Amino acid sequence: MSVHSMTAFTRVEHAAAFATLTLEVRSVNQRYLEPTFRLPEALRGLEPHLRDALRKRFARGKVECTFKLDAADTGQAPAVNTDYLAELAAALEIVQREVPGTAAPTALDLLNQPGVLDSGHRDREAICAAARALFTRALDELEDARAREGxxxxAMITQRLDGVSREVAAVRALMPQVQKAQRDRLLERLSEARTELDPQRLEAELVLVAQKSDVAEELDRLDAHVEEVRRRLGEPGPKGRRLDFLMQELNREANTLSSKSLVAATTRSAVELKVLIEQMREQVQNVE
Structure with a gap:
């Protein structure tokens, strides 16, 4: 079956001469796809690429991606990003011109600005390339983990579907006996009351009793919804929202069956159906 869970976790690492990259990706259930990224300054520019790559792989889930970058000790002093420093100086000139009297930052203030110091990361292109490759590897592992969990x-949903089918079959087999018992009970009450009804009126009363106890439509719809859930489970692609809707429909029919119940056996089956459907609904919340 092509079912993917939204709940999974993976941790991957890449050690290179310039740095060690570590990436943790955590995924939990969410109505839509909600990615969040925690990136070191050296990888900030990669976020649009990473976000796009994630959206191409997954449709739903809250996905948290955390990169850690530990620089290798090269024995070299941190390098100053002169291009970025020039951009900061130009921006400061505009601020001081537009807002006279604004205090100028010290040299230490400028050095503490994110991105001014490379902190030993000389080869940014190599770092970004390694980060992209590591992210692809992490997505592969996350997708495999979501598939295994799926x-x-x-399997759990299918097991409950089998239970629903058994309960529906049991109620269906019981219905002729239930309807006969209701008919006999009505005739017995009329006999005890020594009430005589004309044949047409009697037939109308019997039809009314049969209609009140007839749950054939509900049983048919339960069977149809079960088959639709099975079919959806076997289809490729995201299916969680559709399965959630089908759980609502199953629960609606189970409630109607319970309201029409006339004997303890059908009441017990209706209760068991509600339990099975609720168990499925809880599992469906994690399906992508």
Whole structure:
């Protein structure tokens, strides 16, 4: 079955001469895709690329991506990003011109600005290339983890679907007996009351009793929804929202069946159906 969970976690690492990159990706259930990134300054410019790559792989889930960059000890002093420093100086001139009297920052203030010091990261292109490759590897592992978890979800949902089918079959087999008992009970009450009804009126009363106890439509719809859930589980691509809707429909039919119940056996089946459907609904919340 092609079912992917939204819950998964992976941690990958890449050690190079210039630095060690570590990436943790954590995914939990969410109605839509909600990516968040925690990136070191050297990788800030990669966020649009990473976000786009993530959206191409996943449709739903809250996905937290945390990069850590530990620079290798090269024995060299941190380099100053002169281009960025020039941009800061130009911006400061505009601020001081537009807002006279603004205090100028000290040299130490400028050095403390993110991006001014390279902190030993000489080869930014190499770092970014390694980060992109590591992110692709992490997405591969996350997708595999979501698929493995999805197999477990599908197995649990299928097990409950089998239970729903058994309960529906049990109620269906019981209905002729229930309807006959209701008919006999009505005739017995009329006999005890020594009430005589004309045949047409009697037939109308019997039809009314049969209609009140008839749950054939509900049972048919339950079977149809079960088959639709099975079909959806086998389809490729995201399916969580559709499955959630089907759980609502299953629960609606189970409630109607419960309201029409006339004997303890069908009441027990209706309660069991609600339990099975609720268990499925809880699992469906994690399906992508």
């Amino acid at each position: 197999e477990k979800l599908a």
